[in-house]
Amino acid sequence: MYSIIVVPPPTTEDQSTRTQLKLAPGERLTFGRSADCDVEIPHKGVSRRAGEITAQGAFWILSNLSGEQTYVVENPEGAGEHMKVGPGRLDAPVPFEFSRIVLPAAGDLLAVEVWAPRHDYLRSEGGLDGATTAPAFSVDRTKRYFAVLAALCEPRLRGAPHAPLPTVDQVVDRLRPNWPAASRTSVQWNIDYLAVKLRLKPGPDEADTGPRLNGKKESLVSLALRFDLVREDDLVVLAASPSGRAVR
Known part of the structure; x- marks a missing residue:
């Protein structure tokens, strides 16, 4: 089963034509200006081989193959939450379910969206004996x-x-x-x-x-x-x- 969906930047003004690429755990794709990349981004400000995305179960990792540009991975649902992946950084784990890789490109900001819809949960028939763990923060939403x-x-x-x-x-x-x-x-x-x-x-x-x-x-x-x-x-x-x- 696939675990990561990559949505490249649109190549035309018609947003409905955007491609969705699905990756199973362990699969990877490259993106950049070169036609040899899995996701070609034909912009002069994007490195020929800009980066690599690898699916890892319920999350994904990003390698920044650029020698000069820092990439920002934003969480659109996280009230400004983001992380930076510096030039040459390999295998940076990204914890966001919905992500936007922002590529600075000669005055433009290009976005590659990555979705991680797969959720894995612990399934157990019975719990451990003893006292339950106290919650870190206890709030009553009716107060x-x-x-x-x-x-x-x-x-x-x-x-x-x-x-x-x-x-x-x-x-x-x-x-x-x-x-x-x-x-x-x-x-x-x-x-x-x-x-x-x-x-x-x-x-x-x-x-x-x-x-x-x-x-x-x-x-x-x-x-x-x-x-x-x-x-x-x-x-x-x-x-x-x-x-x-x-x-x-």
Whole structure:
């Protein structure tokens, strides 16, 4: 069964003609300006033999065969998440399910899309004896603190990875449809609570409460997006309820 789908840049203005190349685990393809490559990219700014993609089960690896250009592999669904593959780097593992290899080419940016739709999961009839593992981060999506966190993350989850975070007043306005009593004080209290709950800052009952946490909102959003504590689907908590009543 194939595990990787490669979608080369379009060669015409008709996007519907784009080719899809499917690779099974262990198979590989080369891309570059040369007609000898599996994927020919006829652009003068692309190296004759620019790179190589190899399928590895549920993920893939990228080799940058260029001697000068750094390639960027973007995660279109990752709120700005990306990785760099420097010139001459071989077998760099790419962990994204949906990826876009961005090739700088004489003033243009060309994109090769790579999809990794195969998902492998552990299948076990029974678990190990003993206590269960405590979750790394425990959040209740029905609580108001989660709605505050979702409102903070919303701009970057909406496709603007470098957007400035909303102010406390903007969060208050965003939450008012479901929480009419929301105020600067209550929102700030929830932000402080989240900083303790997500272990960015020690709790008030601990002997050492640690230094003052600067950039608290930025730290919360960075942590939440990095570990998928808030996903785009979670933004539904910000939608007004049909009855117009506040969600508790």
